Amino acid sequence: MATERLSLEDVVAIDVHAHALNSAHDCTGDEVGQAIREDQAKRWNSDLVNIDVDGTAEYYRERKMMAVIFAVDSERHRGDVRVPNYEVADAAARHSDVLIPFACIDPYRGKPGLEEARDLIENHGIRGFKFHPSVQGFAPDDPLAYEMYELIAEHKLIALFHSGQTGIGRNEPGGGGVRLKYSNPMYYDDIAVDFPDMKIIIAHPSFPWQDEALAVARHKQNVYIDLSGWSPKYFDDKLVQHSNSLIKDKVLFGSDFPLLTPDRWLQDFAKREFKDEVRPMILKDNAVRLFDLA
Secondary structure, eight states: OOOOOGGGGGGOOOEEEOOOOOOSSSSSOOOHHHHHHHHHHHHHOOSTOOOOOHHHHHHHHHHHHHEEEOOOHHHHHHHOOOOOOHHHHHHEEEHHTEEEEEEEGGEEEEEEEEHHHHHHHHHHHOOOEEHHHHHTTTTTTTTTHHHHHHHHTTTOEEEEEESSOOOTTSSSSSGGOOOOGGOOOOHHHHHHEEEEEEEEESSSSTOOOOOHHHHHHHHHHHHEOOOOTTTTGGHHHHHHHHHHTTTSEEEEEOOOBBTSSSSHHHHHTTTTTTTTTTIIIIIIIIHHHHHHHH
């Protein structure tokens, strides 16, 4: 039985980092994607890696949470079949009380990718775009990527960038071709300068570049940080310190669902030294303002 739809007043937290790993349609033959999910399930000890977008919506609704949801388009570089952006957008429209849809398009798709992005923005309610330069295999300052950023900035939407190390490829020769350097947050300093109308979220504690991420978020008005992908018990003390003070209005709750769950994240968040007045800002208030939900 479905849980009753939520109002914004009902929402206790907004998770800005949830993955759509599975299509509701038949994906037989996606051997690469299946291998990635099996590795993720083992590494994170998670039984949620096969959940689809409708199931994700119900998961968050039961917890009185909203979530930004997106797939990752790494077909060209990694060979896995992407969950279609249109499927994510359609599911988010059905579950608009809990899901905020982002798209992910490899900049190397060129003109067809730009046309898809524009259609998703203008006709399907997409609120932003996720980029994972290391897994997608592109430098964030690539001219093809800049064409995508121009479209995002034109509509004053949000770009969420992976930062720091990733577990994807770690068990493969040469890291599966995943180049960590593409996820250095200093790239996003240049992008913030070049696209001041585009809000940027630097995802994850940015190991080994945490100081760089904090510096960019402090200096650039259009740059935010999400805290996804790591249990808060492993956060660098400097990240907690800045979240409590200099960038307290720019830090966002994110889990990395379905790998790190919001349940686990929140349990560990409660044990870290975040100020009482800052906790609701991180969990909900900053995201309400960023996404103009009120």
